Amino acid sequence: MPNYTYNCVQCHEFTIKQSIHDNHDIATCPTCGNTAKRVFTSFQTYNMNPKVKKRIEAGQQPRLISGDKLKVNTSSTPRSQTNARPWMAGH
Numbered sequence: 450m451p452n453y454t455y456n457c458v459q460c461h462e463f464t465i466k467q468s469i470h471d472n473h474d475i476a477t478c479p480t481c482g483n484t485a486k487r488v489f490t491s492f493q494t495y496n497m498n499p500k501v502k503k504r505i506e507a508g509q510q511p512r513l514i515s516g517d518k519l520k521v522n523t524s525s526t527p528r529s530q531t532n533a534r535p536w537m538a539g540h
């Protein structure tokens with residue numbers, strides 16, 4: 450059965466296994482019994498191979514660094530190049 454993550458206002462997040470046929474919008478907190486809302490994770494890595502997960506997390510790092518490099522390159526770009534591409538000015 451797949452895992453579903455919910456957020457309890459008192460106990461914070463908890464993950465439980467549920468049938469795919471169950472209601473996943475809300476769940477009862479196993480700790481305090483409150484109604485907890487479903488947490489939607491943007492990237493579901495919980496059922497992934499740890500090695501694959503590590504690779505993905507490592508793969509996200511260089512993107513951030515290259516983003517910084519891009520910023521530096523943009524600021525050091527000669528103005529003539531910026532004028533040659535007026536459609537970029539709006540960004």
Ligand SMILES: [Zn+2]
Nearest residue numbers: 457460478481
């Ligand atoms: Zn709770």
